[in-house]
Amino acid sequence: MAGIFVVAKKEFLDHVMGKKFLAILAILMIISLLAMYQGVESYNKQLDSYKGQIAEIEEHPEGMPPGWMPEKPSILFVFQMMSALFGILGAILAIAIGFNLISGEKESGSLKSLLSHPVFRDTIINGKALGGMGALGFAMLVMTLLSIGILMMLGIMPTGDEFVRILVFMGFTLLFMFSFFAIALMCSTIAKNSTRAITYTLVIFIVISFVMPIAGTFVGMQLAGDMPEFSGVRVEIQETNESGDISKEEQIEEQERIQEERQEEMQEYWKKVMGIQEMFSIADPLSNFNKVSAAVLNPRFQSFRGFFGPMGEPPAETSILEALGIVWKNLLVLLLFPVVMFAIAYIRFMRMDIR
Amino acid sequence: MALYKRNTIKRGKRDNQNADEMIKTENLTKVYNGNKAVDNLNLEIAEGDIFGFLGPNGAGKSTTILMLVGMIEPTDGKCFINDLEVARNPIKVKEIIGYLPENVGFYGNMTAEQNLDYFARFYATMDANERKKRIEELLELVQLDSVSQKVGGYSRGMTQRLGFAQALLNNPEVILLDEPTTNLDPEGVVQLRQTLKKLSDEGKTIFFSSHILAEVAQVCNTIGIISNGTLIERGTLDEIKTKLDVRKTVKIIVETTNEDIPKIEHENIVNVEYKGRRAVIEAKSDIREDISRYLVENNIGIKELRIEEPTLEDIFMESVYKGKGGK
Numbered sequence A: 001m002a003g004i005f006v007v008a009k010k011e012f013l014d015h016v017m018g019k020k021f022l023a024i025l026a027i028l029m030i031i032s033l034l035a036m037y038q039g040v041e042s043y044n045k046q047l048d049s050y051k052g053q054i055a056e057i058e059e060h061p062e063g064m065p066p067g068w069m070p071e072k073p074s075i076l077f078v079f080q081m082m083s084a085l086f087g088i089l090g091a092i093l094a095i096a097i098g099f100n101l102i103s104g105e106k107e108s109g110s111l112k113s114l115l116s117h118p119v120f121r122d123t124i125i126n127g128k129a130l131g132g133m134g135a136l137g138f139a140m141l142v143m144t145l146l147s148i149g150i151l152m153m154l155g156i157m158p159t160g161d162e163f164v165r166i167l168v169f170m171g172f173t174l175l176f177m178f179s180f181f182a183i184a185l186m187c188s189t190i191a192k193n194s195t196r197a198i199t200y201t202l203v204i205f206i207v208i209s210f211v212m213p214i215a216g217t218f219v220g221m222q223l224a225g226d227m228p229e230f231s232g233v234r235v236e237i238q239e240t241n242e243s244g245d246i247s248k249e250e251q252i253e254e255q256e257r258i259q260e261e262r263q264e265e266m267q268e269y270w271k272k273v274m275g276i277q278e279m280f281s282i283a284d285p286l287s288n289f290n291k292v293s294a295a296v297l298n299p300r301f302q303s304f305r306g307f308f309g310p311m312g313e314p315p316a317e318t319s320i321l322e323a324l325g326i327v328w329k330n331l332l333v334l335l336l337f338p339v340v341m342f343a344i345a346y347i348r349f350m351r352m353d354i355r
Numbered sequence B: 001m002a003l004y005k006r007n008t009i010k011r012g013k014r015d016n017q018n019a020d021e022m023i024k025t026e027n028l029t030k031v032y033n034g035n036k037a038v039d040n041l042n043l044e045i046a047e048g049d050i051f052g053f054l055g056p057n058g059a060g061k062s063t064t065i066l067m068l069v070g071m072i073e074p075t076d077g078k079c080f081i082n083d084l085e086v087a088r089n090p091i092k093v094k095e096i097i098g099y100l101p102e103n104v105g106f107y108g109n110m111t112a113e114q115n116l117d118y119f120a121r122f123y124a125t126m127d128a129n130e131r132k133k134r135i136e137e138l139l140e141l142v143q144l145d146s147v148s149q150k151v152g153g154y155s156r157g158m159t160q161r162l163g164f165a166q167a168l169l170n171n172p173e174v175i176l177l178d179e180p181t182t183n184l185d186p187e188g189v190v191q192l193r194q195t196l197k198k199l200s201d202e203g204k205t206i207f208f209s210s211h212i213l214a215e216v217a218q219v220c221n222t223i224g225i226i227s228n229g230t231l232i233e234r235g236t237l238d239e240i241k242t243k244l245d246v247r248k249t250v251k252i253i254v255e256t257t258n259e260d261i262p263k264i265e266h267e268n269i270v271n272v273e274y275k276g277r278r279a280v281i282e283a284k285s286d287i288r289e290d291i292s293r294y295l296v297e298n299n300i301g302i303k304e305l306r307i308e309e310p311t312l313e314d315i316f317m318e319s320v321y322k323g324k325g326g327k
């Protein structure tokens, strides 16, 4: 049992002191610095206009529509802007540190040296997984401290709820990175050499995160039947309708009814397409991560185009727990994905011939 | 010297009660894509032996050793080290063996000391002090004690020496070496030989694989020859030499200075191959004097006239390729 920490510690140090890790972490830091700077700038603009609106209401309460209140901008907006980029770069970091964990040791011959000493194979692969996840955790910790530090330096203090959401978002980013780390580790165990391992990893990444969702939309549109015609142009209402038994009002009503029907048809159609598309991206960590981070980072989150969630609820404040409740299936996938990938790597590594 | 202090082997529960066999294989077989890399191999190596495992490239030596140390799974059969079945007791076995793989490798980003310390941490019996002491001793033994460079910058020969140190880390009872002289300079080979002799004197069992008979003949007291995955000879060094040395003829090489060699006749000649000014004569005895006289009488200048001794290598190759080796 002590062996696993011996392996994990070595792996962790190898990662966090390695050039690859530091270079990608540096890029991640620079990019998020820039993104935060931009994000904070537009946050400040929104905040100014919000303050202006509030001041106006106080001065002329009678001039505003009743019940209307301007929306206070949230600093989470900054993270929303960053989240997609963050996810992709996180995936790249995870792949970079994972793809040669086993294949590299096979190539250098160190695996045989290591395994000739009294250490169980599962100790090695578990230790490697632990060390790699530790390194990714370390990267996320650095990123979290950095981003919160920047906010504070710029004089922005997140509220308690925002703070929690930022931390939860960072946690899910980490979970998302584990998915790609696990894919890379699995490929590293299965492939003959590191070149193949990185190739397999990237192919899997591209297929599940890009090809499948696009293919899903395509297949969905094929299967959902003809797209309902969308008539944006209203039929001219005939002003001079003396002989007809349909009044102008009735005509308008009829128009509106058709319009509504069309909209419903359209919604039905897209619901079908999205349903099929969802099936194609059900195992895609990126889609699920985007979905989960949208839920965490948007206090008014609702699952319009939800993967699994109910449709078209009226917008209202959702607590973070409610939001997570809506996306629990996506969360489950994010949790299960690395477990399954790791299980494949584990089973394979336990029995494989090492020569 | 503490380095070679004899361990008393803890003979606990054994999978296979037997006299003093330290290494044993039973019908050991490994099949790759329908080809038998190791074919029903039955080996027994006694405690304290230096066993030379000899065979040409691709004979199945590495495959056998890899199964003996649990790196690869036999398709069929079993291996025992000190009567422990390898597949069932991987950790117990690894506690008493040392293994130098073919093309041994290390972590290039760490020094020799760090590499060895990492491996040593898996031995519950070694604390930090013991590890440090042991590693110092071993690095001195393989003359890497003054090298502070990371292993990534080592030459193949240095890596090989570190590999040997690595194999001795736990002061093992059984030492398995897969072509250990590869990449070593002549001095390194001599040192390896001396160290192995010393280790053997302390009762360690040594399994030494090689494709060079002369090398095995230098250090080993028993030999097994493997070809195409099967054991074709097994015995002491002398037994093997007599068994293999079946050739009763000598080979004489003749080369003249100016003219083509005329037809040579002699009652002892078995066969002659003429190639212009050169001839290879196979005869029942050393007839160089007769040949020389004959050529001089015919006014032919002699550039070369020598006997070609069959090397152990020749004998070995002949037996492996022309004789029993081919299946």
Ligand SMILES: Nc1ncnc2c1ncn2[C@@H]1O[C@H](COP(=O)(O)OP(=O)(O)O)[C@@H](O)[C@H]1O
Residues within 6 Å of the ligand: A355, B032, B033, B037, B055, B056, B057, B058, B059, B060, B061, B062, B063, B064
């Ligand atoms: N991974 C493998 N896949 C298929 N065949 C292999 C593999 N490894 C070794 N072999 C075959 O097994 C045979 C024995 O190889 P090996 O044990 O390495 O020989 P040696 O060590 O005696 O040179 C060779 O014919 C080799 O081609």
Ligand SMILES: [Mg+2]
Residues within 6 Å of the ligand: B058, B061, B062, B063, B102, B178, B179
């Ligand atoms: Mg070999």
